[in-house]
Amino acid sequence: MQLSKQLNLNKRQSTLLACIVLSIIVCAVVLTGFLYDEDRIASNLEVRNAAPSFDHFFGTDWLGRDMFSRTIMGLSLSIGVGLVGAIGSASISIILGVIAATMGKVADSIVTWLIDLFLSVPHLVSLILIAFAFGGGFKGIVFGIALTHWPSLARVIRSEVMQVRSLDFVQVSRKMGKSRWWIAKEHIMPHIVPQIIVGILLLFPHAILHEAAVTFLGLGLSPHEPAIGIILSESMRYLSVGMWWLAFFPGICLLIIVRMFDKIGDNLRMLIDPHHAHR
Amino acid sequence: MSILEVDNLSVSFKQYTSGLRQHTQEVISNLSMELVSGEILAVVGASGSGKSLLAHAILGILPSNAQTSGKIRFDGEVLTTKLQEQLRGKEIALVPQSVSFLDPLMRVGAQVRTSVRKGKAKEAQKKVFERYHLKEEVENMYPFQLSGGMARRILVSTAMVSGARVIIADEPTPGLDSVVIKEALTNFREFADQGCAVMLISHDIESALQVADKVAVFYGGTVLEIAPAENFEGNGDRLQHHYSKALWRALPQNDFTCEFKN
Amino acid sequence: MRWRFTRNLGIFLFWKAIKMASLLVAISFLSFLLVKQSPIDPIQAYVGADMLNVSPEQRERIEEYWGLNEPIMEQFWSWGSAILSGDLGTSMIYRLPVSEVIGERFINSIALMSTAWVLSGIIGFSMGVLAAMKKDTWIDRIIKWYCYTLASTPTFWMGLLLLIVFAVWLNWFPVGMGVPAGVLAEDVNIMDRIKHLILPALTLSIIGVANIALHTRQKLIEVLSSDYVVFARARGEKGFTLFWRHGLRNIALPAITLQFAAFSELFGGAVLAEQVFSYPGLGQATVEAGLRGDVPLLLGLVLFSAIFVFVGNLIADIIYRVVDPRTRKEQSYAAK
Numbered sequence: 043m044q045l046s047k048q049l050n051l052n053k054r055q056s057t058l059l060a061c062i063v064l065s066i067i068v069c070a071v072v073l074t075g076f077l078y079d080e081d082r083i084a085s086n087l088e089v090r091n092a093a094p095s096f097d098h099f100f101g102t103d104w105l106g107r108d109m110f111s112r113t114i115m116g117l118s119l120s121i122g123v124g125l126v127g128a129i130g131s132a133s134i135s136i137i138l139g140v141i142a143a144t145m146g147k148v149a150d151s152i153v154t155w156l157i158d159l160f161l162s163v164p165h166l167v168s169l170i171l172i173a174f175a176f177g178g179g180f181k182g183i184v185f186g187i188a189l190t191h192w193p194s195l196a197r198v199i200r201s202e203v204m205q206v207r208s209l210d211f212v213q214v215s216r217k218m219g220k221s222r223w224w225i226a227k228e229h230i231m232p233h234i235v236p237q238i239i240v241g242i243l244l245l246f247p248h249a250i251l252h253e254a255a256v257t258f259l260g261l262g263l264s265p266h267e268p269a270i271g272i273i274l275s276e277s278m279r280y281l282s283v284g285m286w287w288l289a290f291f292p293g294i295c296l297l298i299i300v301r302m303f304d305k306i307g308d309n310l311r312m313l314i315d316p317h318h319a320h321r
Numbered sequence: 322m323s324i325l326e327v328d329n330l331s332v333s334f335k336q337y338t339s340g341l342r343q344h345t346q347e348v349i350s351n352l353s354m355e356l357v358s359g360e361i362l363a364v365v366g367a368s369g370s371g372k373s374l375l376a377h378a379i380l381g382i383l384p385s386n387a388q389t390s391g392k393i394r395f396d397g398e399v400l401t402t403k404l405q406e407q408l409r410g411k412e413i414a415l416v417p418q419s420v421s422f423l424d425p426l427m428r429v430g431a432q433v434r435t436s437v438r439k440g441k442a443k444e445a446q447k448k449v450f451e452r453y454h455l456k457e458e459v460e461n462m463y464p465f466q467l468s469g470g471m472a473r474r475i476l477v478s479t480a481m482v483s484g485a486r487v488i489i490a491d492e493p494t495p496g497l498d499s500v501v502i503k504e505a506l507t508n509f510r511e512f513a514d515q516g517c518a519v520m521l522i523s524h525d526i527e528s529a530l531q532v533a534d535k536v537a538v539f540y541g542g543t544v545l546e547i548a549p550a551e552n553f554e555g556n557g558d559r560l561q562h563h564y565s566k567a568l569w570r571a572l573p574q575n576d577f578t579c580e581f582k583n
Numbered sequence: 584m585r586w587r588f589t590r591n592l593g594i595f596l597f598w599k600a601i602k603m604a605s606l607l608v609a610i611s612f613l614s615f616l617l618v619k620q621s622p623i624d625p626i627q628a629y630v631g632a633d634m635l636n637v638s639p640e641q642r643e644r645i646e647e648y649w650g651l652n653e654p655i656m657e658q659f660w661s662w663g664s665a666i667l668s669g670d671l672g673t674s675m676i677y678r679l680p681v682s683e684v685i686g687e688r689f690i691n692s693i694a695l696m697s698t699a700w701v702l703s704g705i706i707g708f709s710m711g712v713l714a715a716m717k718k719d720t721w722i723d724r725i726i727k728w729y730c731y732t733l734a735s736t737p738t739f740w741m742g743l744l745l746l747i748v749f750a751v752w753l754n755w756f757p758v759g760m761g762v763p764a765g766v767l768a769e770d771v772n773i774m775d776r777i778k779h780l781i782l783p784a785l786t787l788s789i790i791g792v793a794n795i796a797l798h799t800r801q802k803l804i805e806v807l808s809s810d811y812v813v814f815a816r817a818r819g820e821k822g823f824t825l826f827w828r829h830g831l832r833n834i835a836l837p838a839i840t841l842q843f844a845a846f847s848e849l850f851g852g853a854v855l856a857e858q859v860f861s862y863p864g865l866g867q868a869t870v871e872a873g874l875r876g877d878v879p880l881l882l883g884l885v886l887f888s889a890i891f892v893f894v895g896n897l898i899a900d901i902i903y904r905v906v907d908p909r910t911r912k913e914q915s916y917a918a919k
Contacts, residue, residue, distance in 0.1 A: 159610065162893060163885060163888055164847045164848070164851045164854075166850070166854045166855070167850065167851070167869060167884065167888045168885075170854075171885055172617065174618065174621055174876070176621070177621055254739075255737060255739060259855070259870050260870070274740060274743065278743070281746060282750075286751070289740070289747065290747070294740075297736050301731070301732060301735040304735055377813075380817050407819075409817060409818065414817075415818070417810070424833070425909065426832045426836075426907075427828070435818070463909070465908075
């Protein structure tokens, strides 16, 4: 806030600035994670079980691997998996949401029933089931996230499209003989595209958290991958001997990343949503 | 005898216009008037011109971003925030606009009983229901079950049982049919006849004139003139202000017919 | 009027039951297809580490015993009709009937979940009320910030943190296991059970407050700026009386309903918390079944969790219909 006063920014500009800064941080984490090679986390038995220090910010594990590097690589992997899952999930919601809103009553009740179906089992249980069906690993987790996270966004898109379609100006355009495609392009898209973008952004945090959770349970990515969930579940064996840093730092980094995604999504919503836009 | 005096009252709001710039908007400026016991003062003006804020300012229930200046005296004593808190509901009662001012999840009988300040609540409520011809089972109804007329009578009841000496009625008649309006206005006349001072805020000059003793014409955040109700007659020549005349002539039975006569 | 209300509630329950039945059938079918296409070998799950000693003939006999070599639809039919007669099959890893495993685990889980459910409900509700009453002050800002942060916190990591602080550093609690290791189930006393319950319940409660607190805050802010609160203030009500009379009345019902509708998240949270603290509940059984390929148990748990979530939603709906005078009376008017 102080900063925005000094730079003489208004609410909109500072929100935008915050979004850009957060996005840069997230991109940096992802890129660094991908660019690191295996050497960064090679085991070095001379510095086993070291507490955090200037050499190793997050300490080292029982094989002497640098926990900071492992965390960055884990985050980058988790974000990547979350991203793919969230995009898959968003595609399902867009298709089903639009079908429900535009293709008549029967289609609508089928989609509504499907939404109820997927909401009727706890997310984590369906994730475990789907991961099991795919025999674990990357494929299982991505399909799991894509198949479990779409209902809420599909609901939003369905009601948005329905609402826009019933608005006076759309009705007038229709009576004036405009084509369906024209109405979709000129009236409906401008309303729902921002909603979809925000919806996807708000899906990420959930997707990332669930990826980490399923991997932590041992049903997600394989133990050889440097994922956050793996790091945390391995750390459990060493907690009782007092190696708290193994769990603390990776977890809090995951928390911060998830919170950032949440914040970006929320800020963008404020910029897009007409009710907030003028504050 | 005057009970409530409003002296040079101004109400303004702080608002953000664009970005971080703050802007003060004056809604009521330099308004003066007095309420006399046994009389009805009608405050008339266009809808949305800030008349309700006058009522809220007297009661001290304005939103927190509002600022007031000027003085309000009750029985000769200057109303401070603290005094306002004590007098609210006890000496000064509000009769609000519509049923939305009743708690939707509380039985209306209970809501009337919470307004009683002296004596037994239950008895007072029974008496007031009888007086306003509300059946006994109404007591156990919820606000959404009331008809427009019943809601009106419940709202008046809350003021009646409070034993207040000043009654402020804020747009008590919109959206009601003429029978109910007539009934509501009669209720206010009764208040005045008992010795209360009544302030009747309304945009409906025609119905207000049926019972008011004096009319304050509200425009642009202040009172243009306070005229006895008798002055509103004929072409409105006895009214001083252009706006008052225009308001009077705009009524269907006045200017409409006048124009055709000319 | 009362009769009409009862009849309406009956119709409502009837439709709910039909919907539930249709969802359960669909869930069973989908889950069955999913587990059948899993590359994880169910025979290996059954046999376990002795897999190397199993000859092809023995393998065939096991397959026959479990009906694994029949066409998939036939397998589904025989499984489905067994379920309808109340037989969920036999768990491969526990070698016990699935219903028995679920029943025993459920008692452990219900202790955990109900503690967390009540705690998070009460604390979250109070936090929301406090934030709304002190809107825009530092208290409000702290509560909001805390809730948003909690919403981004991985449940299992919160569990690990509590484990580090209370079990490892302070040594107040055992590091894991629902009952002390090496003690027979009958010998476990109630104190032991409570001791093992506290940390997982705390984990679930800490995470669980966020949703209800934010929702209550929003709702109370709306109520406080409503016409009827303005009128109540005009009648001289203020402070706690005002909140008690008009605030609480109008926000309690949505909060309770929300809490019942959150059974799904509660179950998910329990899976993670139970895993972190090795608490022998349904969640841990789900993970075990998934990891070790215990198909009958996994399917049973999926169905059970669906019923659990459905019951929560159903209670929420019924509470609204029975308690809220508006929906209660409107139905009887509509039926006239």
